[in-house]
Amino acid sequence: METLVICKSIHHGNTEAVGKSIAKVIEADLREPERTDVEEVREKDLVGFGSGIYHGSFHESIFDFIEKLPEVEGKKAFIFSTSGLPKIPIFHDFEDELKEKLTDKGFEVIGSFSCRGWDTYISVFDFFGGIHKGRPNEGDLEEAKKFAKKIS
Ligand SMILES: Cc1cc2nc3c(=O)[nH]c(=O)nc-3n(C[C@H](O)[C@H](O)[C@H](O)COP(=O)(O)O)c2cc1C
Secondary structure (H helix, E strand, C coil), rough: CEEEEEEECCCCCHHHHHHHHHHHCCCCCCEEEECHHHHHHHCCCEEEEEEEEEEEEECHHHHHHHHHHCCCCCEEEEEEEEEECCEEEECCCCCHHHHHHHHCCCCCCEEEEECCCCCCCCCHCCCCCCEEECCCCCHHHHHHHHHHHHCC
């Protein structure tokens, strides 16, 4: 099976750590969207898309990449993220938009993984060292690997 993981991690490298764990299990290259030719996706069977959550959504470069993709057929996708806050229905439902964009392109979205990541964005938390310092931790990365085994 041909695999690829597209990942954007701008804050503390939190999502990159998760992406690396997943990529290792599914034997994929881990790439930034801006450094990936959309044509490469034609050769892949399974593609992962991940980033931190910024202002309630995945990084815009992930959406830009998907926008540039040709329509696909018979390909599977999964998504992954790290965030300060967990998913909260309606209020903080950050996976829905990305799932929809991928489905619209023709991907079958077969799963998603999310865990907390060290967050120093809100300055009042930054004063105290941020929230979720040390995450993703070993346990989070183990869960990411379990997820990767399940979808591959
Ligand atoms: C500009 C910015 C906006 C953020 N907005 C959110 C948000 O809306 N919800 C949330 O849960 N976390 C938010 N965070 C926290 C990040 O999602 C979290 O720290 C994540 O693990 C960062 O991943 P990264 O290190 O891979 O970039 C934000 C962080 C930054 C820098």
